[in-house]
Amino acid sequence: xxxxxxxxxxxxxxxxxxxxxxxxxxxxxxxxxxxxxxxxxxxxxxxxxxxxxxxxxxxxxxxxxxxxxxxxxxxxxxxxxxxxxxxxxxxxxxxxxxxxxxxxxxxxxxxxxxxxxxxxxxxxxxxxxxxxxxxxxxxxxxxxxxxxxxxxxxxxxxxxxxxxxxxxxxxxxxxxxxxxxxxxxxxxxxxxxxxxxxxxxxxxxxxxxxxxxxxxxxxxxxxxxxxxxxxxxxxxxxxxxxxxxxxxxxxxxxxxxxxxxxxxxxxxxxxxxxxxxxxxxxxxxxxxxxxxxx
Numbered sequence: 442x443x444x445x446x447x448x449x450x451x452x453x454x455x456x457x458x459x460x461x462x463x464x465x466x467x468x469x470x471x472x473x474x475x476x477x478x479x480x481x482x483x484x485x486x487x488x489x490x491x492x493x494x495x496x497x498x499x500x501x502x503x504x505x506x507x508x509x510x511x512x513x514x515x516x517x518x519x520x521x522x523x524x525x526x527x528x529x530x531x532x533x534x535x536x537x538x539x540x541x542x543x544x545x546x547x548x549x550x551x552x553x554x555x556x557x558x559x560x561x562x563x564x565x566x567x568x569x570x571x572x573x574x575x576x577x578x579x580x581x582x583x584x585x586x587x588x589x590x591x592x593x594x595x596x597x598x599x600x601x602x603x604x605x606x607x608x609x610x611x612x613x614x615x616x617x618x619x620x621x622x623x624x625x626x627x628x629x630x631x632x633x634x635x636x637x638x639x640x641x642x643x644x645x646x647x648x649x650x651x652x653x654x655x656x657x658x659x660x661x662x663x664x665x666x667x668x669x670x671x672x673x674x675x676x677x678x679x680x681x682x683x684x685x686x687x688x689x690x691x692x693x694x695x696x697x698x699x700x701x702x703x704x705x706x707x708x709x710x711x712x713x714x715x716x717x718x719x720x721x722x723x724x725x726x727x728x729x730x731x732x733x734x735x
Contacts, residue, residue, distance in 0.1 A: 487711070489704075490707050490708050490711075491704075491708055492508065492509065492704075493700055493701055494517065494704040494705040494707075494708050495509040495512055495513060495514070495701075496509045496511070496512075496513070496701055497511050497513050497515075497701065498699045498700065501701055502700075515701075516701040516702050516704065516705035517705045517709075519702055519705070520702065520705050520709060525687065526687055526706065528682075529682050529683055529684040529687045530684045530709070532598065532677075532680075532681045532682060532683055532684070533667065533673075533683045533684045533685070534713075535598045535681075536598040536599075536601040536602045536605075536666070536673070536681065536683070537666040537667050539598055539599065539602040540601070540602040540605045540606060540609060540662060540666040541609075541659050541662045541666065543602055543603070543606050544605075544606055544609040544610050544613050544658070544659075544662045545613065545658065545659060545662070547606065547610050547613075548610050548613035548614045548617055548658060549648075549655070551610075551614045552613075552615075552616075552617035552618040552620075552621050553617075553621055553647070555567050555614065555618045556621040556622045557621070557626065557629070567614070567615070570611045570614060570615070571611050571612070571614075573607070573611055574608055574611040574612055576607075576608075578608070578671045578672045579671060581604070581607060581672075582671065582676075583675075585600075585604050585672070585675075585676060586676055589676060595677075596676070596677045596678045596679065596680045596681050597680065597681050598681050600676045600681070601673045601676055601677060601681060601683070602666075604672045604673075604676055605662075605665065605666045605669060605672065608665060608669075609661070609662040609665050609666060612658075612661055612662075612665075613658040613659075616654065616657055616658045616661065617654055617655070617658050619654075620651045620653070620654030620657075621651055624647070624650055624651065628646065628647075628650070629642065632646050656721055660717065663714075663717060664714060667710075667713065667714055668714075670685035670686065670689060673686065674686040674689060684706070684709075684710060685710065687706065688703060688707060688710070
């Protein structure tokens with residue numbers, strides 16, 4: 442009887458070990474498969490965009506092929522040959538760079554104030570500053586258009602840059618406040634002892650120290666301003682029309698505009714962001730690591 446019980450117990454233990462090993466193997470496989478499936482799902486629209494951009498219109502509409510069988514760069518050539526598209530792309534670059542500069546000029550001093558000084562409602566103000574980032578751009582489009590019309594700056598690069606600052610400055614302040622808080626206050630005191638006045642300390646000491654954080658904030662400002670189309674489209678007509686508005690108008694007239702041409706334009710909007718991510722990826726990693734040190 443005892444031997445029978447021992448045999449049963451050993452069988453149960455073997456089954457438990459087998460189930461445990463099997464579940465561990467399933468977890469390991471899931472950790473490998475799930476990220477691959479997720480990345481493939483994210484890259485699927487990009488694949489179709491790039492694929493269609495190198496196809497002829499006949500191949501897109503009448504031949505479902507996984508890769509371009511004929512292959513053509515005519516769609517990209519048509520975009521670069523179109524003066525309106527190139528001017529819109531230049532407009533986008535101008536107001537995006539202007540937005541990044543204005544956002545950093547406003548955000549760095551504000552972040553320093555939130556980090557180094559205590560005043561009534563400072564934490565609440567920082568929270569509400571970040572909460573304002575949740576406002577949909579469509580809510581402020583009409584008031585801003587009326588305001589800019591009065592100021593006679595509608596349909597200008599400055600108008601779009603200032604409008605985007607409503608959304609980029611709060612996130613830049615929030616990011617930079619964390620980076621500045623990671624810098625010991627003793628650095629400020631040491632600079633004063635060494636004879637630095639505040640402007641000199643700010644420009645020569647503090648800014649180089651938080652340079653990775655400035656890079657992170659600039660990256661997020663750039664990405665928002667580059668991808669945002671609604672406000673830019675509302676606030677401009679001709680002189681500062683963004684590249685995204687050209688794509689939107691082409692998408693509305695989908696039956697009239699070749700799909701390959703729209704795909705080529707969409708790919709061109711992705712390229713600058715991808716290039717920027719590639720060149721600043723190391724600075725982003727070091728910047729995020731620095732921001733975690735509090």
